[in-house]
Amino acid sequence: MNNQPKSPRDTQTTITELMVPAYANFGGKIHGGILLSLMDKVAYACATKHCGMYCVTVSVDNVDFKQPVEVGDLVSMDARINYVGRTSLVVGIRVIAENVKVGTSKHTNTSYFTMVAKDDDGNPGIVPELILEDDIDVRRFMEAIFRKYQKSYFRENIMEIKKNFVLKNEIKKLSEERCIIRLRSN
Secondary structure (H helix, E strand, O other), X not given: OOOOOEOHHHHOXXXXXXXXXXXXXXXXXXXXXXXXXXXXXXXHHHHHHHHOOEEEEEEEEOOOXXXXXEOOOEEEEEEXXXXXXXXXXXXXXXXXXXXXXXXXXXXXXEEEEEEEEEOXXXXXXXXXXXXXXXXXXXXXXXXXXXHHHHHHHHHHHHHHHHHOOOHHXXXXXXXXXXXXOOOOOO
């Protein structure tokens, strides 16, 4: 294990894969699950290069597919470390699909994988510090901190909603929604 600080540039990782027909869904586009699996692989590779330890995925943020990926596209997953905590890292992944026949490329999504480093005994390992070399590195680090706080705020609010849930009060709120309430008696 090398615990020396590294910059995002030191460990950036790209995986490129051809999208084959076996990856397609019934609509002829590439399954989102295939793309998620590839993103998970590049997140692991990037995180492991940074900390020199086995890493596991603990969460994924911003999985919004902006454009479909086609069979025959070359898909590149560009990964960089955006943030490090004591035992965790956030890997930003930008996905680009390239149609080599016509020479076009499109940004299909950007996602953020939170990884936890594991030592040889399977316990959380200490992650090397991140050297921020330019304003983009600093911005990405700050955005990751913001997403971390937003997730915490969201979890707290959901817990509050669960704790204070009163069915008759919530039913009133659903009057403008597209649902039909047919409560069964127990």
